[in-house]
Amino acid sequence: MTTVKGRPIEEWISEFPDLGPIIHCAPFYWSNPYAVESKKALQGQPLQLEDIQDAEARLKRFAPFISKAYPETENAGGIIESPLKKGDHIKARLETITGQKIPGAFYIKLDSHLPISGSIKARGGIYEVLKHAETLLQEHHLLSEKDDYSKLTEETYRKFFSQYTILVGSTGNLGLSIGVISAKLGFHVIVHMSADAKQWKKDLLRERGVQVVEHPSDYSKAVEQGRKEAENDPKSYFVDDENSTDLFLGYTVAAIRLKKQLEEQAIQVSPEKPLHVYLPCGVGGGPGGVAFGLKVIFGDAVKCYFAEPTHSPCMLIGMMTRLHNEVSVHDFGLDNQTAADGLAVGRASGFVGKVMEPLLEGIYTVSDEQMFRFIAEMVDAEGIHLEPSAVTGLMGPSYVVQNDPEITEEDTHLIWATGGSMVPDKIKEATYQKGVRYKADPDKG
């Protein structure tokens, strides 16, 4: 008999009946029974508002460097940020498809179009490498916080960084972000890619001088390998997607930026006019960091939901059973096979799972068929191409409206669209065509 932590699966299902449909890959909405008032949930957390502000200040110090190294960020003053866009057309499509009216305003946060690496990983990944670079230079008395950081584009600094190695394990997008920024600064960088990683991501990294190591197995193994290599070399630094607080803090800064964008667009957020945020979740750092930052800033006026593939619901199973990173989706017989490469993670971050357990409103799962269909729907309705991981947010509002009778026209829904602008045109077209086929045949959607 298959057991998990010494107990038969049947016993887990009788304690947590929702596990039944989830381990049979049925799309599912889980309302988190462990959520408490945000004030209470935020007390005693290891990270606080000051830490988020410190991360934001660091990104500001680096802005002159980013602006010079990446001319596409010059207009934004070297701040890596994405647009907040209204999504009325896709909202109307969602209502037609699900037959469920969605009261409230509907917006899309286009992290798919973040400069430099075209995914949410441009927040956490780039932040952590910048922080590491700053720390190294400060340790060698080569940089003061008052300096103009644009000097880091000079050859002397590139030469300094070339003595150091940065390592990371990734399903694709984290490797892309870490690889691109590290290579730009002059670091030697090694990216361990899992089997899910797309060929074009590996090709792009190699073009930029990044060493890519391919693994036949999944993400956890790629991470393990990176971690092991770094342990034996004091000049190596491992970016730990499962446990890094720096990575997490890089994501939290999104909350400060979003607050400003909401104000600019006169979108009110208050306990009477809540903001519902739908975040695709892999290991948890990206959505966890954004959600945590939002809870710190808006408290209970913001409601956060994670989206996961039906074949990789690691955060859902970990949080529901409270086993967190002690359990993987494989333990419950799931295969972790999904087209959503950014979310193809079998074991969630224990650190993020525990931080979010009292803060998150819910988690839902999305099938690959639904993802492809919604890739086509987004192109047709809004003219935006997203990758499979990034459309999973879209399925959230219908679930949430069904489960929460208090939602009114005063509420706002925000879909966090986490990646897609850098997908090569040929692949975009093929993915779109596949989605169109699902769209035409509802049985497949």
Ligand SMILES: *Cc1c(COP(=O)(O)O)cnc(C)c1O
């Ligand atoms: C990585 C990724 C996510 C999720 O971030 P995690 O930190 O792994 O939870 C979501 N969408 C895309 C496109 C990603 O690449």
